[in-house]
Amino acid sequence: MRTAHEQQFTTHDGTVLFYRYWPAMENMTAARAVVLFHRGHEHSGRLQHVVDELGLCDFAMFAWDARGHGHSPGARGDSPSFAALVRDVDSFVHHVCTTYNITPDNIVVIGQSVGAVLAATWAHDYAPQIRGLVLAAPAFQVKLYVPFARPGLALLQRLFGNFFITSYVKARFLTQDTERIQSYDNDPLVTRAISARVLLGLGEAADRIVADAPAIRLPLQLLISENDWVVQRAPQESFFERLGSPLKERHLLAGFLHDTLGERDRKLAIDKIRAFIERLFRVPPAADSLLQAHHSGYTRDEELGLGKALPALSLRRLNFALTRLAMRTLGRLSEGISIGLTTGFDSGTSLDYVYRNRARGALLIGKLIDRGYLNSIGWRGVRVRRLHLLRAIASAARELRESGQPLRLADIAAGPGRYVLDAVAQLPERPQSIVLRDFSELNVGLGRALIAARQLTDIARFETGDAFDEAALASLTPRPNLVVVSGLYELFSDNDLVACSLRGLARAVEVGGYLIYTGQPWHPQIELIARTLTSHRGQQAWVMRRRTQAELDELVRTAGFSKIAQWIDDWGMFTVSVSRRI
Known part of the structure; x- marks a missing residue:
């Protein structure tokens, strides 16, 4: 039995877990690790047997108590959001890497149930x-056994705020191990409650x-x-079929209940995990490049599909046509929609209006339409x-300040x-210099006025430039040590174009300097946007190719930058x- 050392780390919001x-x-030449994420309701102490039974003596093992569980703080079964838990995962793995000098490519993650999601x-x-990555019984869809449970919980949360639900699951339905x-x-540390916001966030x-999954x-x-x-089971099967991993394997464990790694016959599961991990470390990590994803791949196929007209008698085509008609008639009473129709909904001018988030329009109905427009999920995300x-x-x-460097932005x-x-x-502290660029003369003029209004003309300038x-x-001067690229690369499908921009920035930014960049790996309204909104490029349809985070990070990494947050x-x-x- 391996002995556990009890430790703590500070996660992204300052909470100590x-x-x-x-x-x-x-001892190994290169340190290796397995990081385990427990089921919902449980804690890291219940994974001791997994650590022992895996028998990977040359691997360090780590397992947390998720916030609201075990010895970690917070209301039992709660979190600020499911996304906050996911960022806790990122903080934990980053802590493991930096504290124990383990590179990410020497880490395997094992998650069970909620931990797997x-x-x-x-x-x-x-x-x-x-x-x-090893996923055991991922909770992609919890069996709530009550018709319309999720919509009902969502409605109750909207009406009354967050509340807690006690798990109905008895231990005998989790495992056959007495x-x-x-x-x-x-176990007094088992948490039988889960908050509505975590449960709903898990489902979403x-x-x-x-x-x-691709x-x-x-x-x-x-x-x-x-x-x-x-x-x-069906969502797990669907996830695996869609999964983009060049190396993937699926195992159906006959007769197993939900606690896969705590079942009576768990040796079957543990043996498969151990064999998988050992295979991964027999050879170097496989090269898997996405630099050509703009030529082929599922996001390229999606982009091509969005650019094609829908069948003439399609109800979806009629629905999108009515939406376009409404925007170009009654929608013009909204100032935000009017700006989008004039300059493109993806233009800097349009985004600047969205950032300000003040509903304006002709008459009361124009302001109401504008508020609905500004409250759309996409603009809230922006x-x-x-x-x-x-x-x-x-x-x-x-x-930069702590390293004694003046900021050149x-x-x-x-x-x-x-x-x-x-x-x-x-x-x-004020930066030493600020250089702003944009391709639009309209934006350049507005930006120069903002610089003057904020009394920054002594350190800032705004110029026309091709990104x-x-x-x-x-040749950016002064040579910057912090460059920002926001909302740009998402609008251009061509990776060669983005790579050209990043190469230029790599030549401009000093070693040790920083690049901040944005991405859009997912959007629930991508078809609505493509079929109803226009872009800044000559009033063409705003058709986007989603660039996955892995693809975007590879482009940045290839140019000579390393992501840190x-x-x-x-x-x-x-x-x-x-x-x-x-």
């Missing part, structure tokens, strides 16, 4: 470069991850329990992205530049990442 650490029993969502949203049944019933994230390309092993009373941009800029500026596609100047206003001109970017909204739509020039 508990974890157990089992040091490797054999957390791990899969993390793999999708944050694109970690770990060696592999000892595990007794320990579950008698799971739906998204199953639908977009974005996950890590080597992956899926273990399905045949007689699972807790989660549905405003969260703005908040994350402000945090990212503040974080990079703080790192540049934004190569700033729109009117409002969010950059807002970020600057919140810094404790894809490698030579022009390389990332933020994402609760819906999984927009990411903000900080990378460092290496």
Whole structure:
């Protein structure tokens, strides 16, 4: 039996979480690790037997108590959001890497039930470069046994706020192991409650991850329990079929209940996990490039499909046509829709209006339409992205300040530049220089007026510039040590174009300097946008190719930057990442 060391780490929001650490029993040239994520309601202490039975003596083992569970703080079974738990996962693995000097490609993650959904969502949203992923009975769809349970819970939450639900599942429906049944019933650290927001967030994230499973390309092993009373089997099968991983394997465990790794015959599951991990480490990590994803792949196929006209008698075609007609007639009473129709809904001018989030329009009906427009899920996500941009800029500026470097800031596609100047206003010290660029003369004029209004003309200038001109970017002066690229690369499908821009920035940014970039790996309204909204490029339809986070990070990495931090909204739509020039 390996001895656990009880430790703590500080997660992304300052909360201190508990974890157990089992040091490797054999020395290796390169440190290796397995990171375990427990089931819902449980804690890391109930994974001691997994650590022992895996028998991977040359691997360090780590397992946390998720917030609201075990020895970690927080209301039992609760979290600020499911997305906050996913970011806790990212913080934990980052802590393991930095504290124990273990590179991500020497880490395998094992998640069970809710822990498996957390791990899969993390793999999708944050694109970690770990060696592999094992999912045991992932809770992609919980069996709630009550008709319309999820819509009902969502309605109750909207009416009364967050509340807690006590699990109906008895230990005998989790495992056939008598000892595990007794320990579950008698363990004071087992949390039988779960908050409505975590349960609903789990369901929403799971739906998204199953639908977009091709974005996950890590080597992956899926273990399905045949007689699972807790989660549905069909979504697990669908996830595996769609999974983009070049190396993947699925095992159906006959007669198993939900606690796959705590079942009576768990040796069958443990042996498969051990064999999978050992295979992964017999050879170097497989090369898997997405640099050509704009030529072939599922996001390219999606883009081509969005560019095709729907059948003439299609109800969806009629619905989108009516939406376009409404926007071009009554919708013009809304100032936001009017700006979008004039300059393109993806233009810097349009985004600047969305950032301000003040409903305007002709007559009362125009303001009401504008409020509905500004409250659409996409624009809400864009405003969260703005908040994350402000945090990212503040974080990079703080790192530069602590290293004794004056901030030299540049934004190569700033729109009117409002969010950059807002970020600057919140810094404790003025930058040494600010260079803002945009391709639109309208935005350049608006940006210069903002610079003057904020009395920054002594350190800031706004100029016309092409964000894809490698030579022009390389010659940015003063030479920046922090560059921001927001809302740009998402609008252009061509990876060669994006790579050209990134090469220019790599030549411009000093070694040790920072690049902040945004992505859009998922959007629930991507077809609505493509069939009803126009872009800034000559009033063409706004058809986007989603670029997965793994693909975007590879482009940035290839140019000479290393990602060190990332933020994402609760819906999984927009990411903000900080990378460092290496």
